[in-house]
Amino acid sequence: MKAHRRQRLIILLVLVALAGVAVGLTLYALRANMNLFYSPTQISSGEAPQGRSLRAGGVVRNDSVHRDQDTLDVTFTVTDFEADVPVHYRGILPDLFREGQGVVIVGTLDERGWLQASEVLAKHDENYMPPEVDGALKAAEARRAIPSETAAVADSRASKTL
Amino acid sequence: MLIQTLPEIGLYAMMLALAMALVQAVVPLAGSLTRRPLWMSYAVPMAWGQALFLLIAFVCLALGFLFKDFSVAYIADNANSRLPWYYRLSAVWGGHEGSVLLWSMLLAFWGLAVSIFSRHLPRDMLARVLAVLGMINAGFLLFILATSSPFERLLPVPPADGADLNPLLQDPGLIIHPPMLYMGYVGFSVAFAFALAALMGGRLDAAWTRWARPWTNLAWAFLSVGIALGSWWAYYELGWGGWWFWDPVENASLMPWLAGTALMHSLAVTEKRGGFKSWTILLAIVTFSLSLLGTFLVRSGVLTSVHAFANDPSRGTFILILLGLTVGASLTLYAFRAPRVKSPLGFGWRSRDAMLLLNNILLLVMMVTVLLGTLYPLILDSLDLGRISVGPPYFNALIVPLTVALGLFMGVGPVTRWKQMATRELIKRLWLSAIVSLAIALAMPWLYDGAWSLPVSLGLLIAAWIVVPLAREPLTLMRRFGLRGPARLSRSHYGMVLGHIGMAVTIVGVTMVSNYDHADNVRMSLGHTVEVGGYRFTMTQLNETRGPNYVSDRATIRVTQGDRLVTLLHPEKRFFDVRRQAMTETALDHGMTRDLYVAMGEPLEDGESWAMRIQVKPFVRWLWLGALLMAAGGVLAVCDKRYRHRSRIRHRNRTRQNLEARS
Numbered sequence: 001m002k003a004h005r006r007q008r009l010i011i012l013l014v015l016v017a018l019a020g021v022a023v024g025l026t027l028y029a030l031r032a033n034m035n036l037f038y039s040p041t042q043i044s045s046g047e048a049p050q051g052r053s054l055r056a057g058g059v060v061r062n063d064s065v066h067r068d069q070d071t072l073d074v075t076f077t078v079t080d081f082e083a084d085v086p087v088h089y090r091g092i093l094p095d096l097f098r099e100g101q102g103v104v105i106v107g108t109l110d111e112r113g114w115l116q117a118s119e120v121l122a123k124h125d126e127n128y129m130p131p132e133v134d135g136a137l138k139a140a141e142a143r144r145a146i147p148s149e150t151a152a153v154a155d156s157r158a159s160k161t162l
Numbered sequence: 163m164l165i166q167t168l169p170e171i172g173l174y175a176m177m178l179a180l181a182m183a184l185v186q187a188v189v190p191l192a193g194s195l196t197r198r199p200l201w202m203s204y205a206v207p208m209a210w211g212q213a214l215f216l217l218i219a220f221v222c223l224a225l226g227f228l229f230k231d232f233s234v235a236y237i238a239d240n241a242n243s244r245l246p247w248y249y250r251l252s253a254v255w256g257g258h259e260g261s262v263l264l265w266s267m268l269l270a271f272w273g274l275a276v277s278i279f280s281r282h283l284p285r286d287m288l289a290r291v292l293a294v295l296g297m298i299n300a301g302f303l304l305f306i307l308a309t310s311s312p313f314e315r316l317l318p319v320p321p322a323d324g325a326d327l328n329p330l331l332q333d334p335g336l337i338i339h340p341p342m343l344y345m346g347y348v349g350f351s352v353a354f355a356f357a358l359a360a361l362m363g364g365r366l367d368a369a370w371t372r373w374a375r376p377w378t379n380l381a382w383a384f385l386s387v388g389i390a391l392g393s394w395w396a397y398y399e400l401g402w403g404g405w406w407f408w409d410p411v412e413n414a415s416l417m418p419w420l421a422g423t424a425l426m427h428s429l430a431v432t433e434k435r436g437g438f439k440s441w442t443i444l445l446a447i448v449t450f451s452l453s454l455l456g457t458f459l460v461r462s463g464v465l466t467s468v469h470a471f472a473n474d475p476s477r478g479t480f481i482l483i484l485l486g487l488t489v490g491a492s493l494t495l496y497a498f499r500a501p502r503v504k505s506p507l508g509f510g511w512r513s514r515d516a517m518l519l520l521n522n523i524l525l526l527v528m529m530v531t532v533l534l535g536t537l538y539p540l541i542l543d544s545l546d547l548g549r550i551s552v553g554p555p556y557f558n559a560l561i562v563p564l565t566v567a568l569g570l571f572m573g574v575g576p577v578t579r580w581k582q583m584a585t586r587e588l589i590k591r592l593w594l595s596a597i598v599s600l601a602i603a604l605a606m607p608w609l610y611d612g613a614w615s616l617p618v619s620l621g622l623l624i625a626a627w628i629v630v631p632l633a634r635e636p637l638t639l640m641r642r643f644g645l646r647g648p649a650r651l652s653r654s655h656y657g658m659v660l661g662h663i664g665m666a667v668t669i670v671g672v673t674m675v676s677n678y679d680h681a682d683n684v685r686m687s688l689g690h691t692v693e694v695g696g697y698r699f700t701m702t703q704l705n706e707t708r709g710p711n712y713v714s715d716r717a718t719i720r721v722t723q724g725d726r727l728v729t730l731l732h733p734e735k736r737f738f739d740v741r742r743q744a745m746t747e748t749a750l751d752h753g754m755t756r757d758l759y760v761a762m763g764e765p766l767e768d769g770e771s772w773a774m775r776i777q778v779k780p781f782v783r784w785l786w787l788g789a790l791l792m793a794a795g796g797v798l799a800v801c802d803k804r805y806r807h808r809s810r811i812r813h814r815n816r817t818r819q820n821l822e823a824r825s
Contacts, residue, residue: 004508015523022527026534026560033556037549055551067767072683091683092763092773095744106553135549 035106039136041143043109044083050109053118056085057104057133065099078103078115080140089117096122102133165225169234169313172222176263176311179215179270180303182208186273186296190289194363202289209277209292212299213270220267223312224254233320236260236312242326242740244711252337253327258461258477259312261340265457266302268341268348269295272377276352280373287370290359291352298351301484309477326711326740335395343388343415347453349381350422354450357443358492361499366439371432374446376800378429379657382422383796389415390789398748403681403759403777405785408557413536414456420529421449424522426796431518435580437509440500441522447492452529454485459536510582517575524568531560569624569669572662573599577631591634599626611678621673625666632659657799661792668788674781681778683763686717687771695778697758698722699731704772712736714747717772719760721751728758733774735762756780 035055038048048054058078065076072091076099077084087105097103097120107117186208193201223236227250232238240253240260255261273295280288306312330336356374360366392415397405406412425445432442458481509515535552543549577591603623607615635655639647680695691700703718714736721728731749738745751758756778763773 007508011519018523018527022530026531029556029559030535030538030552033553033559034550035553037551053553055549069768070685072685072763072773092761092775095746 037136039139040078040080040085041083041136041140043085043115044113048109050111053106053108055104055106056115057102058085058136059102059133060097060099062099078105080136082140082144085115086113087115087117087120089120093120094122098122102137104133165229165231168222168225168229169231169315172219172226173311173313175215175218175222176303176307176313179212179219179266180300180307182212182215183270183296183300183303186212187293187300188296190296191293191362194286194289194293197286199285202285205289205292205296206277206281208296209270209273212296213267213274216263216267216270220254220263223260223263224251227251227254230324232322232324233315233317234312235314235316238316238321238324240324240327242324242711244740245324245327245332246710248337249327249332253331255340256327256331256336259306259310259314261344262302262306262310262461263312264341265344265348266299266306268344269299269302269351272349272352273299276355276377283373286363287359287365287373290362291355294355294358295351298355298488301487305477305480305484309480323740326738329712329736329738329741329743329745330399333395333399335391335399339388339391339395342384342391346381346383346385346388346422347415347418347456349377349384350418350446350450350453352377352381353425353446354492357446358495361443361495364499364502366443366499366503368433368436371429371442372804375426375429375433376805378422378426378446379796379800382419382426383793383800385415385419385422386789386793386796389419390786390793393789394786397782398750398759402775403679403748403761403779405675405782408535408552408554410536411460413532414459417529417532417536418449418452418456420525420532421445421452424525424529425449427518427521427525431515435509435515437515438519438522440496440503443500444496445522447489447496451485451489451492452533454481454488458482458485509580512578512583512585512588514575514578514580517571517578520571521568521575524564524571528561528564528568531564532557565669566620566624569628569665572665573627573631576658576662577634592631595627595630595634598630599623602626610674615677618673618677621669621677625669625673628662628666628669632662652802652804654799654802654804657795657797657802659795660798661795664788664791664793664795666788667784667791671781671784671786671788675779675785678780679777679782682776684774684776685766685771686774687768690771692776694776696723697728697778699760699776707734709736711740712738712745715762715765715772717762717774719749721758731758731760733760733762735764735772752783754781754783757782 035053036048037055037057040056040058042048043056048056056078058080061077061079061084065074067074073088074090074093075086075088077086079085087107089105089107101122104121105115105117106119106121107115110116186205190202190205190208193199193204226234226237227241228247230237230241230243230250232241236257236259237253240257241250245253253260255264273292276291276295277288280291283291353374356370356377360370389412392412393405396407396412397403425442428438428442428445431438458478461477461481535556539550539552573595574588574592578588600623603619603626604614606622607613607618611618635651636648639650641647643650682692682694684692686692686699686701688701688704691698693699698721700720700722701717702720705716707714707716714734716732716734719731719733721731729751731751733749734747736745736747737743746761746763748759748761750760759775759777759779761775763775765772
C-alpha cells in the first residue's frame with residue numbers, strides 16, 4: 001500500500017471509531033437526560049414513574065396557589081380539567097406565572113403523589129400555549145367528548161332538519 | 163398622502179427586489195454557462211438594485227413604526243403609541259415579518275458588498291457567486307411575499323392603538339442582537355455561494371478559498387458577537403442569571419458557529435497547502451444549511467422556547483421546502499463535481515495539517531451532538547413516539563469533555579509546522595508552556611478561593627495551555643530581530659492569536675462562574691439584610707414609579723462588604739399596561755472579577771416583603787469579553803495585507819483569462 005493511501009485508511013478508521021464512540025456516548029447521554037412529558041391525567045392514573053425527572057404541564061387551577069408565610073415555598077395545582085396534580089416549588093415563580101395560565105413543570109414525583117418542581121416554566125408570550133400542554137388539554141377534552149358524541153351528532157342532525 | 167401610502171411603496175419595492183433577484187439568479191448563470199459577457203454583467207447592477215429596493219422597503223416599514231401607522235397589522239401587533247421611539251424602531255425586527263425582511267435585506271447587502279469588494283474576481287466567477295446569492299434571496303423574498311408580508315393592512319377599520327411590543331424585547335440589548343446574529347447567519351451565504359460557484363466552474367484550486375476566506379471570517383465574527391449579545395441579554399433580562407440555557411434557539415445559532423469555525427480552519431489548510439479541498443466545500447455547504455436550519459427552527463414555531471410566538475404552520479413548511487431545495491441542490495452538485503478533485507497531499511501526524519484536521523473533527527462532533535439534542539425531541543414528537551425534552555445535563559456531559567479535547571489541540575496547533583515535524587522538535591517547543599500552564603492551573607484556585615478544586619484547575623489549565631504557547635512565535639522573533647521582530651508576523655497570524663485568546667478568556671469565564679457563583683432566593687422586606695458570597699445586601703427603600711408604558715415597583719438595595727459601601731442597586735418589577743404583563747428588571751453591579759445581581763421575584767402575601775434572587779457571579783463578564791475578542795480576531799485577519807494587495811494578482815488572472823478566451 002502506498003504511504004498516502006495507508007494514511008488515508010488510518011484517517012478513515014480513526015474517523016469511524018471516533019464517530020462510533022461519539023454516537024454511543026451521545027445516545028447514552030440522551031437516554032440518561034431525557035425528560036418525558038406527562039399530562040395530569042397520566043400522572044394521577046399512575047403512568048408516570050416516581051423519583052425520576054419528568055416534565056408535566058397543564059393549567060394552574062384558580063385559587064390553588066398558596067405561599068408559605070415565612071419561606072419561599074409555594075404550592076399550586078395543575079389540571080387538564082380531568083385530573084389534578086399538586087405541585088410544590090421553592091423559589092421565585094416566573095413573571096408570566098398566573099392562575100389560569102398554561103405552565104410546564106420540570107421535577108420529580110414523590111411517593112405522596114406530589115410533584116416536587118425544580119423548575120417552573122411559563123412562556124413569555126401570553127397568547128402562547130406550550131404545545132405539550134395544548135396537546136394534553138385537547139386529549140382530555142376529546143376523552144370527555146366521546147360519551148356525549150352520539151348526542152352531539154343527534155343534535156346537529158336536529159338543527160339541520162330545522 | 164405620501165405617508166399613508168408608505169406600506170404600499172414598501173410592498174412594491176419588495177416585489178421589484180424579488181424580480182431583480184430572479185434576474186440575478188438566472189441571467190448571469192446562463193451567461194456563465196454560454197460564455198456571454200453581456201449576460202454575466204447583469205449580476206452587479208441587479209445586486210445593487212436589489213439592495214436598494216430592499217432598503218426602501220425596510221425604511222418604509224421603519225417610518226411606519228415611527229409615524230405609528232396602526233393600520234398596518236404588523237405595526238399594530240408590535241408597537242403602541244406610548245412605546246418610546248427607539249423601541250418602536252427596534253420593533254421593526256421585533257416580530258416574525260419584520261425580522262425576515264431584515265434577513266433578506268442583509269442578504270442583499272452582503273451581495274452588494276461582494277459586488278464591490280470582490281469586483282476584480284474573474285467575470286464568470288463573480289457572475290456565478292452573485293447568481294447563487296440571487297437564488298437564495300429570490301427564495302426568501304417569495305417566502306416573505308407569500309406568507310409573511312410585514313405590510314399587510316388592517317382595513318377598513320384600523321385599531322386605535324397597537325398591542326405593544328413584547329416587554330421582554332424592550333431592551334437596548336435587543337436593538338442590536340438580531341441584526342448581528344442575522345449578519346452572521348446570512349453572511350455564511352457568501353462562503354456558500356463561493357463554494358457553489360467553484361463547484362459549477364470546476365475551478366477547485368486554492369483560489370476560491372483565498373477569495374472566500376475574508377467573507378467567512380467576517381460572517382463568523384458577526385455571528386460570534388450576535389451569540390454573545392443573546393447570551394448577555396438572557397443573563398440580565400430573563401432574570402435568573404443564567405447565561406446559556408441550551409434552549410433550542412440558542413443551539414440553532416451555535417450549530418452554524420461550530421461548523422463555521424471548522425470552515426475557517428479548513429479554509430486555511432486549503433489556501434495554504436491545497437489540502438482538504440472537497441472537505442472545505444462540503445463544510446461551506448453544511449455551514450450555510452445550518453444557518454437555514456436555524457432560521458427554520460426559530461421561524462416555524464416548532465420549538466418551545468423564548469422565541470416561540472404564536473405562529474402560522476404554512477411558514478414552517480415553506481422554509482422547510484427552501485431548506486430542502488438548498489441542501490438537496492447543493493449536495494447533488496457536490497456529488498457530481500467533488501470526486502474530480504484530488505488533494506494528493508500527505509502529512510505527518512505531528513503537523514499543523516493534522517492538528518487542523520482534529521480541530522475540524524472535534525468541532526463537527528460538537529455540532530452533531532448539539533444537532534442531535536435539538537432535533538431528537540422534534541423527531542420523536544413528529545413520529546408520535548412521545549414528547550420529551552433534552553435537558554442541559556446532556557449537553558454539558560458531552561460538550562465539556564469535547565471542549566477540553568479541543569483546547570488540548572488548540573495549544574499544540576499554533577506551534578506546529580505544516581506537513582511534518584519531528585517529535586523532539588515539538589516537545590522542545592512545548593515543554594516550557596506545559597509547565598507554566600500547569601503551574602497556573604494548580605496555583606489559581608488556591609489564590610482565589612483558598613482551596614483546591616479539580617474542575618477549576620482543569621478549566622484554567624486548558625485556558626492557559628491555549629494562551630501560553632502563542633507567546634513562542636513573537637518571542638522568537640524578538641530574540642532574533644529585536645523589538646520590531648513581532649511586527650513581522652502577519653495580521654492574520656495576530657487574528658488567530660486574538661481569536662484563540664478569546665476562546666481561552668471565555669473558558670476562564672465559564673469555569674469560574676460555574677464553580678464559584680453564589681445564589682440565594684430570599685424573602686426581603688424594608689431594613690432586612692442578607693449575606694451572599696461575602697456581600698451584605700440590605701433593602702433600604704421600596705417605592706412605586708411610572709415609565710412611559712409601565713408602572714414599576716422599585717427597591718433600593720445597599721450592598722456592603724465589611725464596612726465599605728460597594729454600591730446601591732435598584733431592581734424593579736415592571737407591569738406593562740397594554741400587554742398586562744409583568745417584567746423583572748434586574749439590577750447589576752458589574753466588574754471584571756465579579757457581578758452582583760439582584761432580581762425582584764414577586765410580592766409576598768403579607769404585602770411588605772418580596773421574594774428576591776441575589777447572586778454573586780465571579781468572572782461572568784469574561785464569557786462575553788472572550789466572544790468579542792474572538793470576533794475582533796476574525797476582523798483583524800480580514801485586514802491582512804494579502805487580501806488588500808490581491809487586486810494585482812486578480813488583474814493578472816483576468817488578463818490570462820481573457821487571453822485564454824480569445825485563443
